Amino acid sequence: MSNRICFEALDRTIRDILGDVCGSKRERNFGGVTVVLGGDFRQTLPVVPGSGKHETISASITNSYLWNSCIILKLTSNMRLSRFADTDEEKERTANFANWLLSVRNGAEHSVQISNSQEFEWIRIPESFLIDPGVDETKSTIDATYPDLKSMYMDASYLRQRAIVTPKNDAVNSLNESVLDLIPGNKHVYLSADSVDGSDNMSDDLRGIYPTEFLNNIGGGSLPCHRLILKVGAPVMILQNIDQPNGICNGTRAVVTALGRRIIQVKLITGISTNKHICIPRILFIHKTTAFPFVMRRRQFPVRLCYAMTINKSQGQSLDMVGLYLLEPIFSHGQLYVALSRTTSPNGLKILIVDQDDLYKGCTKNIVYREIF
Template sequence: MGKIIIAVATSGIAATLLQGGRTAHSRFQIPLRPTVSTLYKIKKQTELAELIRSESAIVWDEAPMANRYTFESVSKSFQDIMDNKIAFRGKRMVFGGDFRQVLPVVKRGSKAEQIAASISRSTFWHRMKIIRLQQNMRFAQDIELSQFLLRIDSIMIPWEGEQSIQMLIDSVFLNMINHVNDENYIVHRAIITPKNIDVDNINQMLILKFPGEEKEYTSWDSVEDDNHNLFQEEFLNSLSPSGLPPHKIIFKVGSPIMLLRNVAPELGLCNGTRLICHDLCRNFIDVEIITGPYKGTRFFLHRMPLKSEDNSGLPFESTRRQFPIRVSFALTINKAQGQTIPNFGIFLCNHVFSHGQLYVALSRRVSQNSTKILVKDENLKRRSGIFTRNVVLKDVLLLTR
């Protein structure tokens, strides 16, 4: 029809699946931690402001993942640009998402605070028109998937001590030594678990088993305005703030890695993009994208300064100069959202029955035979059958004029 549509998504992986897609944070210059009073400073004379004036609609995928203040602040910014007091400057907004998947995470927040952060508590929610899709296109090709999501006991590995983790690794990464240079083998396999600490432990086990010569990269850590060197470098190196890569990273040629920052969303280098190492040099790494529409594109990645988040729990702001990547034989459930992994295992050693994480983890599968679950706590096993009640349909939310 010759109209301009802006396509954005909350997560980087979902954004790469949209034609011309960008993350909402990148497109609209959204800060990481918006509040009720946050107003994005988009100048009225910029190209972005002109694009917002000329577009006919905005499509925003994975909307339920974002905090309500993100949308309210975007609405206020658009009102300022258009000199219009109507929500989202009176144009159409199409939000896509599934409330049974990962919701906004409020660090150390109560259940009430987590619910209050949802888009369904936004000031404009009463103007939403909810359209429910009635045909799940994925289930049309895989009729057994809905039943699989309701009955998962058949794919559980019994917990028999720490050796059970090795059993899970061997079942997912079968004959890994014979597939060192097989990119399809690497991209089609992963172990998913709720917490980063378990991700790091499993990645360390697998990188040691992966054949080839290892190369170690260490970071340079500093604290802003620390003119008197109050914080020793050894202390800063020992910290692992959320969202930052480890101080010490071990890579091997052919090993899978994952980006931790939106380096160049327009080129497919988004937070969560999976890559493979081709060459490990002193000051850069030669990588190739192995998933999504930008698959096969190669880049040189360099170290960059990465700052700790405001809610990291540290009494100061630290900066870590390191490659914005980590090994990705294993990844968190949140990072797995939006990705398709044909052969994967799930390691549940913690409570995971919130934010729809178990449904997200199980939905990565392609066939039942390629999925294994290792549950460490017997109490978790008893609750594993209650995470979903029926086939999950994806909702599309439309804000009308």
């Protein structure tokens, strides 16, 4: 998922450092140091804000001068699935599921003619994976992903094993609020302190154009919400690298155990420090984007509710139960495959698709940029 510019900057940096010791190292990629990269071009690619297909492909390392020097090693076994298949019947079903995932990943799954676009196809999801939307799509997805929530909401292993994934942050926020309302306990509301960075070169007059109320509405990505609502027992995801050697970093999930005015206590449920209790203070986030002519400062707890998470944020997670909430189709390369492949078993995948037409019931968009391969 890293932009090729990051690798090229690292390459030049190592060449400069080692070149002072041995001049010939300046002419070798990464100064002659062996660098191991891990990734899958059939999953999500580098995120380039406001870009299209060609800009995204261009940002990939396959378009870097470094790529021709890479030796490619391929892994062929789906370890996430195979470790939980015991009986012959389970092994056969798991193998069929793994093959279906590969066809989705490669853009080889039989397509349904809905759109003539060459950038994506529509495929039909097997009926065994579909959730009946009923009257309330949100409730149906929550019930399928979090059965017995009211009695299990404090069980760390129950929360660690499941999550709802969806393409966009707006749907994530709505789902998290809906699930939080279902569990008992008092809500604690934490508001961020937002301001325009004083070190920026903006004049006071221009800074006044963007009031605090406007800054409060900025969100998305790795920036925590202005209005953070938590309860004891709620699962959260850490959004910042706090203590990497101990596994307390971006993407680590935890369960809230205590809520104070200026600090919250959580118990880690993923990573190398599972079951460890830690205290998290508010920290300062510096947010810079080309969408605004200023740098924003936000002081807030570096966590976000994670009953639901975006598909991009779920990459790397392994879950026993995945609820894929497709109120809208996916919108970028590899997203559908990433969402489908988070589960450790075909029994643990449930998908809600809002059908526009009975003729295309259970169909959803699959975007695969074959040029990247």
